[in-house]
Amino acid sequence: MIASDVTYIDAIREAQADLLREDERVFLYGQDIGKFGGAFKATKGLQEAYPDRVIDSPISEDAMVGMAIGAAIEGMRPIVEMQFADFSSVAFNQLVNHAGTHYYRTGVPIPITVRMPSGGTPGSGPFHSQSMEAIYAHYPGLVVVTPATVSDAYSMLKQSVELDDPVIFCEHKFLYRWLKSDSLEGDDLPIGKARIARHGKHATVVAYSAMVHEAVRAADILKEEGGWDVEVVDLRSVKPLDTDTVIASVARTGRLLALGEAFPWGGVTAEVISRVCTEAFHLLDAPPQRLNARDTPVPYHPNLWAAHRPTPESICASLRHLLTY
Amino acid sequence: MNGVWQGEAKINAEIPLLISQRLIKHCSVLPSPTLTDADLQTKDQLRTIYRAMLGGRLMEAKLSSLYKAGKIVGGVYLGTGQEAVSASLGCSLTMGRDVYSPLIRDQAGRTGFGEPFLDCARTYLGSAAGPMRGRDGNIHRGNPAEGYLAMISHLGTSVSAVAGVLLARRIKGELEGCVGATCIGDGGTSTGAFHEGLNLAAVEKLPLVVIIADNQFAYSTPSDRQFACRDLSARAEGYGVKGHEVDGTSLEDCARVIGGAVEAAREGGGPQLVVAKLLRLSGHGEHDDGSYVPQELRQSLLARDCVELGAEQLIAAGHATREEITQWSSELRDAVQEAVAIATQEAAPDARTEDWFALSTPSMREGDYES
Ligand SMILES: Cc1ncc(C[n+]2csc(CCOP(=O)(O)OP(=O)(O)O)c2C)c(N)n1
Numbered sequence: 001m002i003a004s005d006v007t008y009i010d011a012i013r014e015a016q017a018d019l020l021r022e023d024e025r026v027f028l029y030g031q032d033i034g035k036f037g038g039a040f041k042a043t044k045g046l047q048e049a050y051p052d053r054v055i056d057s058p059i060s061e062d063a064m065v066g067m068a069i070g071a072a073i074e075g076m077r078p079i080v081e082m083q084f085a086d087f088s089s090v091a092f093n094q095l096v097n098h099a100g101t102h103y104y105r106t107g108v109p110i111p112i113t114v115r116m117p118s119g120g121t122p123g124s125g126p127f128h129s130q131s132m133e134a135i136y137a138h139y140p141g142l143v144v145v146t147p148a149t150v151s152d153a154y155s156m157l158k159q160s161v162e163l164d165d166p167v168i169f170c171e172h173k174f175l176y177r178w179l180k181s182d183s184l185e186g187d188d189l190p191i192g193k194a195r196i197a198r199h200g201k202h203a204t205v206v207a208y209s210a211m212v213h214e215a216v217r218a219a220d221i222l223k224e225e226g227g228w229d230v231e232v233v234d235l236r237s238v239k240p241l242d243t244d245t246v247i248a249s250v251a252r253t254g255r256l257l258a259l260g261e262a263f264p265w266g267g268v269t270a271e272v273i274s275r276v277c278t279e280a281f282h283l284l285d286a287p288p289q290r291l292n293a294r295d296t297p298v299p300y301h302p303n304l305w306a307a308h309r310p311t312p313e314s315i316c317a318s319l320r321h322l323l324t325y
Numbered sequence: 326m327n328g329v330w331q332g333e334a335k336i337n338a339e340i341p342l343l344i345s346q347r348l349i350k351h352c353s354v355l356p357s358p359t360l361t362d363a364d365l366q367t368k369d370q371l372r373t374i375y376r377a378m379l380g381g382r383l384m385e386a387k388l389s390s391l392y393k394a395g396k397i398v399g400g401v402y403l404g405t406g407q408e409a410v411s412a413s414l415g416c417s418l419t420m421g422r423d424v425y426s427p428l429i430r431d432q433a434g435r436t437g438f439g440e441p442f443l444d445c446a447r448t449y450l451g452s453a454a455g456p457m458r459g460r461d462g463n464i465h466r467g468n469p470a471e472g473y474l475a476m477i478s479h480l481g482t483s484v485s486a487v488a489g490v491l492l493a494r495r496i497k498g499e500l501e502g503c504v505g506a507t508c509i510g511d512g513g514t515s516t517g518a519f520h521e522g523l524n525l526a527a528v529e530k531l532p533l534v535v536i537i538a539d540n541q542f543a544y545s546t547p548s549d550r551q552f553a554c555r556d557l558s559a560r561a562e563g564y565g566v567k568g569h570e571v572d573g574t575s576l577e578d579c580a581r582v583i584g585g586a587v588e589a590a591r592e593g594g595g596p597q598l599v600v601a602k603l604l605r606l607s608g609h610g611e612h613d614d615g616s617y618v619p620q621e622l623r624q625s626l627l628a629r630d631c632v633e634l635g636a637e638q639l640i641a642a643g644h645a646t647r648e649e650i651t652q653w654s655s656e657l658r659d660a661v662q663e664a665v666a667i668a669t670q671e672a673a674p675d676a677r678t679e680d681w682f683a684l685s686t687p688s689m690r691e692g693d694y695e696s
């Protein structure tokens with residue numbers, strides 16, 4: 001058996017340690033990220049090693065991002081840690097109206113990376129569970145990435161910081177300690193390329209972030225249950241969205257389920273279906289399906305939480321419907 | 326001298342000439358020219374600031390007439406009455422070394438900072454050759470690579486951005502001798518962004534100067550619907566920054582207090598908050614007649630026209646003669662005309678050749694999802 005001892009959060013910490021070591025333009029800014037090491041320990045020990053470049057911020061999400069924008073104009077590569085993605089709503093204006101418009105308006109790009117601890121965990125409730133990717137992807141001028149694996153968390157964070165444009169880095173809190181790997185190294189796919197996380201021929205599930213793992217579980221169940229081979233596409237980044245890989249998969253399977261953990265109105269799943277329908281309607285053998293969280297705030301109690309977001313069971317139900325259409 | 330409300334006064338462009346003629350009476354005897362080095366420095370400073378004030382006034386007068394002639398798409402926002410404050414800041418900063426994020430009423434400061442009239446004319450007239458290439462307009466312009474930030478509309482957002490440039494310089498070891506500065510109105514101080522930004526700068530003890538032009542109104546909303554503190558300068562202590570108050574109608578006071586605040590920041594004194602008291606001598610924008618401004622205010626000392634008063638101050642102190650001021654006016658008016666003439670001739674942006682890219686990295690661009 002291979003030792004599985006690198007977690008998703010380790011990957012994020014290691015990527016930041018590498019970036020700080022390799023690139024003097026990189027600095028970290030966020031609440032409690034210094035000596036304390038961050039609410040999730042993503043910056044543990046980093047201030048000790050780089051006292052001038054790991055900086056505790058006041059609880060000022062708007063100013064944190066505004067500051068990062070100014071620093072980026074000055075040639076730095078700031079990484080801003082939101083304590084939770086939910087609080088980025090306070091920085092929304094700086095992100096979409098300042099960072100997102102800057103290159104188009106002035107020709108000067110804004111290379112900031114904003115780390116957003118995203119998605120639900122049981123007991124976290126309405127304000128520590130949100131998935132904000134669709135909100136940011138809606139606006140021009142932002143790249144939005146959603147790594148689902150340990151090696152992607154590592155390589156995509158490094159790639160994000162190397163990009164000259166603003167990146168919203170959605171890291172899933174549920175994966176932080178639960179997801180383990182034997183290595184940080186992976187296939188090093190670039191941002192903008194999706195990956196086939198599980199091969200299949202009967203239906204395609206397009207997912208991203210933690211939902212990739214739920215989709216793979218559902219696919220395993222259906223394999224055992226009825227011999228179905230369900231393909232799972234891991235988008236990896238929702239903007240840019242790798243429409244080609246999605247359509248190539250649908251060409252093989254003829255059936256599409258778009259799966260996400262965010263609220264149901266609009267969003268990434270709607271975008272995926274819209275693109276497949278407009279560009280590859282002829283490839284579909286059944287109406288495409290969507291599965292999202294419910295249209296309520298994310299509930300606190302584990303019983304409610306587990307039923308609010310898609311689960312392997314609800315994914316299986318959607319897939320059965322799709323496969324037998 | 327009071328009540329120079331734009332709607333009542335002669336067209337702005339005429340003001341310097343009118344004033345200078347009127348001043349002959351008052352200033353026929355000039356003080357004897359035995360000046361110390363400090364006096365000479367003050368003289369140079371005031372002359373420089375005054376020229377930027379005049380430049381701002383004349384550029385804006387031109388913008389106003391272009392607007393009224395229907396030549397400008399979108400709004401025109403003037404800084405009439407705020408030139409002393411604005412230019413005192415702009416002239417205290419050096420492009421390339423300092424960081425400046427002006428706001429809506431800072432034509433004079435932009436001119437003082439070294440922005441050519443052509444950049445202004447091109448942005449208002451939508452020339453593709455302008456710094457914003459028709460992608461953004463009017464006051465939303467700058468040259469970020471030179472530390473001249475291009476404001477977004479959302480009030481308060483510049484404070485943290487300027488702080489960020491300064492923090493970056495500190496990390497790089499290049500902060501020594503630099504100052505960052507931005508301006509805001511009384512209304513803009515009510516935003517969360519303003520508070521967050523100033524607090525952040527205070528925590529980091531950055532050399533940031535924030536000028537509040539307290540012009541009594543935010544669009545139509547008077548200050549008593551905006552804040553309840555005695556005076557905005559009282560907030561400085563709460564933030565842990567140095568506070569200053571200044572009569573925003575007086576060139577001499579603005580030059581001293583704002584120049585002093587910039588020097589204090591440059592010398593390691595941390596963030597400086599300057600509150601300038603004045604009255605907006607125009608509508609919020611050229612679409613607005615400002616009829617909600619009460620008569621008492623228009624006749625109060627706050628309504629003194631800083632361009633008029635500044636000329637008197639210069640002449641009374643022997644820093645400039647009436648002839649010089651007239652000469653500056655006519656030179657600046659020519660420069661404004663020339664800039665506008667050039668920008669008017671230039672091509673507008675072409676939607677067919679526009680690249681439509683909001684991201685700089687080619688592989689990150691998605692296009693319009695059209696099939
Ligand atoms: C966050 C935000 N809300 C609303 C506006 C619309 N707006 C533009 S200028 C203005 C009034 C600003 O007043 P003040 O800050 O006092 O500046 P002044 O216009 O008096 O110079 C308003 C409400 C804006 N630009 N930004």
Ligand SMILES: [Mg+2]
Nearest residue numbers: 510511542543
């Ligand atoms: Mg105001």
